[in-house]
Amino acid sequence: MNEKAYEVVHLDELDRFPVDDEGLLWRPVRRRLGITAFGTNAYTAEKGDERVVEEHYEKDGHEELYFVASGSARFVLGDEEFDAPAGTLVHAEPGTRRGAVATEPGTTVLAIGAKLGVPHEASAWEETFLVFGLYRSGKEREAREQLETVLARYPNEWQGYYNAACFEALTGNDDGAVAQLRRAIELDPQAKEWAAKDEDFDTIRDRPDFPK
Amino acid sequence: MSGAAHISDLAVTTGGGRAWAMVRTHFDIKSFGVNAYVAAEPGMELVGNHDEVDTKHEELFFVSSGRATFTVNGDEIDAAAGTFVFVRDPTAMRKAVAEEPGTTVVVAGGKAGEAFTPSAWERGSRYFVTQEYDKAVEVYEELLAKSPGDAGILYNLACAKSLLGRKDEALAHLRQSIEADPQFKKSAVEDSDFDAIRDDPEFSAITGQTSSARTSS
Numbered sequence: 001m002n003e004k005a006y007e008v009v010h011l012d013e014l015d016r017f018p019v020d021d022e023g024l025l026w027r028p029v030r031r032r033l034g035i036t037a038f039g040t041n042a043y044t045a046e047k048g049d050e051r052v053v054e055e056h057y058e059k060d061g062h063e064e065l066y067f068v069a070s071g072s073a074r075f076v077l078g079d080e081e082f083d084a085p086a087g088t089l090v091h092a093e094p095g096t097r098r099g100a101v102a103t104e105p106g107t108t109v110l111a112i113g114a115k116l117g118v119p120h121e122a123s124a125w126e127e128t129f130l131v132f133g134l135y136r137s138g139k140e141r142e143a144r145e146q147l148e149t150v151l152a153r154y155p156n157e158w159q160g161y162y163n164a165a166c167f168e169a170l171t172g173n174d175d176g177a178v179a180q181l182r183r184a185i186e187l188d189p190q191a192k193e194w195a196a197k198d199e200d201f202d203t204i205r206d207r208p209d210f211p212k
Numbered sequence: 213m214s215g216a217a218h219i220s221d222l223a224v225t226t227g228g229g230r231a232w233a234m235v236r237t238h239f240d241i242k243s244f245g246v247n248a249y250v251a252a253e254p255g256m257e258l259v260g261n262h263d264e265v266d267t268k269h270e271e272l273f274f275v276s277s278g279r280a281t282f283t284v285n286g287d288e289i290d291a292a293a294g295t296f297v298f299v300r301d302p303t304a305m306r307k308a309v310a311e312e313p314g315t316t317v318v319v320a321g322g323k324a325g326e327a328f329t330p331s332a333w334e335r336g337s338r339y340f341v342t343q344e345y346d347k348a349v350e351v352y353e354e355l356l357a358k359s360p361g362d363a364g365i366l367y368n369l370a371c372a373k374s375l376l377g378r379k380d381e382a383l384a385h386l387r388q389s390i391e392a393d394p395q396f397k398k399s400a401v402e403d404s405d406f407d408a409i410r411d412d413p414e415f416s417a418i419t420g421q422t423s424s425a426r427t428s429s
Contacts, residue, residue, distance in 0.1 A: 037322030
């Protein structure tokens with residue numbers, strides 16, 4: 001870890017990892033700057049009609065504040081829906097449904113979050129996001145290295161192996177995908193239910209050894 | 213509770229013409245600190261010169277519009293809209309001055325390795341914005357009991373008491389503050405919170421001002 005007293009970076013200099021095929025980009029801020037006390041990421045929707053905050057709930061207890069840094073987005077927060085131009089702050093308690101769709105090209109939303117009452121720990125999903133972000137950026141070798149880092153860091157969590165299975169399926173390593181999925185299911189049977197509806201496994205679902 | 217607001221709806225003008233959006237307290241955010249500051253004019257101080265030695269906070273500044281010059285440990289940083297400045301070292305002195313009208317900075321903070329608790333300064337400062345100076349006095353007296361002789365706390369206590377018209381107490385606290393840290397001398401001269409005691413000869417004596425314009429001709 002770099003131990004300089006301070007770091008400076010412009011939004012334009014942050015990495016741009018595709019999160020999906022719709023054009024949503026993940027711009028890691030916390031990772032880039034080495035922030036440890038809270039989570040921070042930016043998301044950019046370049047076209048301006050795509051999702052900029054995935055709809056989710058943060059059921060693990062993370063409290064989040066979204067800030068529309070540029071452009072404009074239509075937010076869903078609980079039962080409400082509203083337009084949020086640049087400069088808008090949106091606070092979401094843990095467990096509250098939230099999500100946003102960009103309504104202008106080049107919309108960027110900053111997300112700051114931490115878990116109530118406990119010291120902040122960098123979220124494991126960031127590590128996994130990076131695997132698929134690198135893969136979607138055409139950097140398969142770096143993606144595989146990152147995947148190995150994740151598995152080494154979380155050897156007892158089913159999500160790591162599950163994501164490894166997705167990665168193997170996406171890269172055409174079908175045997176590897178089935179093997180990793182079996183490991184995930186051994187650690188937690190709910191992995192089987194996720195796999196049943198996960199389109200990442202469409203290419204291997206018909207194999208006789210696909211866990212059902 | 214969950215909710216939404218625009219920075220311009222939350223921003224309240226504080227000393228020096230800078231507006232403060234009390235983001236954390238508005239939303240009652242409990243897991244990290246967050247505030248925003250808006251400068252109406254270039255040259256205004258957006259972030260006062262400070263360190264985070266007492267709180268040990270990491271601080272992340274994001275310039276969301278306009279342009280600011282940050283100074284961190286003496287290094288000047290030209291920060292256009294979209295710039296993040298992250299200060300991880302709590303002992304680093306940092307400040308920011310607006311270069312364009314309407315420059316806005318969002319600041320998030322927290323202590324590495326510990327659950328977040330709201331900063332003492334924020335507890336007291338909010339009562340200056342709401343003009344509940346008696347409550348500010350309560351908070352700062354409580355803080356002073358824990359950190360006797362702290363120049364910053366004494367200064368804020370002097371401000372609150374000046375605004376309440378408790379002139380003698382204000383002057384006494386200001387004197388103690390400046391004795392502990394002479395940098396507050398300059399702040400006091402420029403701070404409108406002391407308008408009620410500015411003409412007092414004691415104020416001139418404490419701040420070293422050779423009295424004001426009315427006697428200079």
